Amino acid sequence: MTLVKTKIGRRAFIRNTGLAGGGLVLGFNWLASCKMTPEQVNSMPKEWFELNGFLKIGDNGLVTIMSPNPEIGQNVKTAMPMIVAEELDVAWKDVIVEQAPLNTDIFTRQLAGGSQSIRQGWEGLRMAGATARQMLKEAAAQAWEVPVGEITTSEGVLTHNASGKSAGYGEIASAAAGIEVPEEVELKEQKEFKIIGTDRMNVDGTKIVTGKPLYGLDIQREGMLIAMIVHPPAFGMKLKDMDAESVKSMPGIKDVFPIVVYPEDAEKQWSDGGAIAELAVVVGNSTWECMQAKKALQVQWEEDSKPESTAYHDEALTELLNTAPKEAARKDGDVEAAFKTAAKIVESTYSAPFLAHNTMEPMNFFAHVTSEKAELLGPIQTPEFLEMTLVSVLGMPKEQIDIHMTRMGGGFGRRLYGTFAVEAAVISQKMGAPIKLVYTREDDMTQGTYRPSYKVRYKAGLDENGNLIAWHVRGAGTNDDLIFENRFPAGAVDNYLAEKHSLQTNVTTGAWRAPRSNFIAGAEQAFMDEVAEAAGKDPIEFRLELFDRAISNPVGNPEQNDYDPERYAGVLKLVKEKSNWTNGTSGKSRGVSAYYCHNSYVAQVLDLTMNGDAPNVDKVWCAVDCGIVINPLSAKNQIEGGIVDGIGHATYSAMSFKDGVPEQSNFDSYRLIRNMEAPKEIETFFVDNGIDPTGLGEPSLPPISGALANAMYKATGRRFYKQPFISDKPPLVG
């Protein structure tokens, strides 16, 4: 046990007495349609006692733990409560998990993004559990008139050995709720963990496999109408006029109108990226009827800014690569001088297209806005920022706005930009009725906050012994400058120059799973492979030499580098061993890659055989250093998903534009990886180092396109510079 001050998350411990002892609190009422089984009803406590904002204990020992952060498939809804339960010292089978609504008085950073939920929630979640446990111990000590220090806990039971007294948490919960929040609490040592580090099934698993309503799109309410929008057909266009009357009489249609979602004086947040100020709206009784009216609706659009095409973006990005920016992002030594003395120079350019997020559940949101209050419910990664925008757009104080998060059918960054929720609120306000805004797949895909398109050029110089003496990287992206100048190999090369450009475009872009890293990692690691080959060295040994340099004699101020070369080298060595790198697999072509992002380290080895032009990935070995792993079962799932996602998008996916019009609008034109194209096997190995947990949802994605490109080179003798590696149209299925 470690004694720590309860300085973090103090706000969470200001108890909401309104809830304490308030009896059974069911979830938000639409969830009431998920009937509990008789066993569940019988086992429900008669009374709940709230010990802090994160948890309440029932009189029968059941514990409800709130999961504060939005759930997008990264499985924080299981992992975050596991951390609370660990420090509370309760049996996991006695835990019920509920999704917390947005509550900035209790919780901090209720956001799904940057793989930070566990890392940034870690201390607060532990405190929440440990504080409640301490309060239970204090209450038991008072009841039994024994020193609190002599009381122990285990799996929801308090025990005083000397007197032989013992009680379940449920028996003491009422008294514990009246105990002062302790000034300091004991936290467990890693070796004492019973829940953290063990495999626990997804808490929503049963509901998912039985088709229970969980997602925003599943929301049903009495009197609820369906709303759909028509957005401009091209980037650079805006609404001019519409013929609402001709579709108003269509079956099931309630109203058709233009609407200003964002007035000119609206105070927008970063989460309003991609906002469209004015839209055409169809409101009706059912989704299908709205779809028909939407198709029939005639809307006139006018040019707002110059429409752009992919060919233009490509040319403009190439021009930027040929132009030195005024200032370097980072400069160590003198690359130009070093290139003059280099025995060998390698130079390559890599590119990648725009990508859509394509969450399987299209954008949607439920809103019921009246003059008294605004109730919002749906899939959103940034509820706190949504609330700020709604204050401005609805002209309503924060206290009158309630935001609840549903489980989300994928996020990948798309639902950081909650403009659809703002649209739902504004439409509900105008209609004076509860509405559910539904995007069609086409709406969703053609109104993206896309992953930017990128280009990057690398130039490396080697001396006569194959040592890397100079590294020059210049990158450019649409609305994004791509380069992390202080990441590897910065600090490992004497002469280093990083330069970056951003090309302003009117195609709206935003964060897409592992922003920037999702492209730059694969490009860098593919280039590293070329350089290692030119140096006549094994690709892993070549990288390890560079890490040795960064460890023993770093270039520049090592504090400036945002990676730890020992942990980086650690995952490479681990994957080297596990994949039996030195011997390889007979008949397979093999590539390696490693990257650091979201505070975690990942190294991968990939084996493939080629099936014509297409890679057939036989196996991926993946070594991960993300500190303590909360739930290995689902952590491996995240790693596997990131690998499949990374291979899929690098190999098959692209978004392109012609005069501002998206050329892909559904899965018959936008290709996503399918079952047959996914690796046959993925094996994940975690480094067990006891370091506080770091990111997991994103880090396995970025490097895999490098390992894939390197293995494809081994198989074909060709380097793959341009994503997607295969530009065929999707095969039609069904």
Add this chain to the structure above:
Amino acid sequence: MATFTLNINGKTQEVDVDPSTPILWVLRDNLKLVGTKYGCGIAQCGACTIHLNGTATRSCMLPISSVGNQEITTIEGLSENGDHPVQKAWLEVDVPQCGYCQAGQIMTASALLEQNPNPTDEEIEMVMNGNICRCGTYVRIRKAVKMASKS
């Protein structure tokens, strides 16, 4: 609008909708059976998969007028207590990430095993190829189908 009598999950249900309405929206909007998901509307992603007389069918392009009295099974009706071997395998392997596509995956897998109780790895991949999982749980999906086939 017209009245249709449907046979869904062993029960007779009557709905009054436009004959062109796809079964997906009848299930979701009219009958409040929301386990069947909307993903693409063009039968390319598989999220809306149901069983029509036991065959895996995309409900998003299946107009109600074409169904007649054929037996419709949705994820809600696949088993009484969520204990179909495929559902159990899905839980044991802990397949879902976001979970949105999984009802469709399970309906495709359960129809496959009904027709072919011991599919080869290649047959599993080929049949499951019609269902997109954006989270990339394909490796676990295959493993769960294999596990269910052995139970």
